[in-house]
Amino acid sequence: MKKDSKTFHQVAERCTRFSPCGCDNCGCSNSTNSTASEDVSCKSCKHYEPSKVCTLDLYQEIVNNHNL
Numbered sequence: 472m473k474k475d476s477k478t479f480h481q482v483a484e485r486c487t488r489f490s491p492c493g494c495d496n497c498g499c500s501n502s503t504n505s506t507a508s509e510d511v512s513c514k515s516c517k518h519y520e521p522s523k524v525c526t527l528d529l530y531q532e533i534v535n536n537h538n539l
């Protein structure tokens with residue numbers, strides 16, 4: 472499975488479940504909301520999980536569907 476930042480970005484752009492962290496409890500210490508939309512990537516999604524990328528199993532599906 473392809474796991475690179477470009478693909479993470481392309482998948483997140485197409486993903487209906489993309490949920491950037493709200494910084495309420497993730498500990499990322501980002502206190503501003505204005506820049507939150509800039510990093511559209513699975514890595515900034517609350518459903519991201521390092522070993523399989525997406526806890527909802529959407530990552531591979533989107534990669535396949537869009538030939539990413």
Ligand code: SF4
Nearest residue numbers: 486489513516525530
């Ligand atoms: S981690 Fe999953 S839910 Fe989040 S943007 Fe990527 S594919 Fe979508």
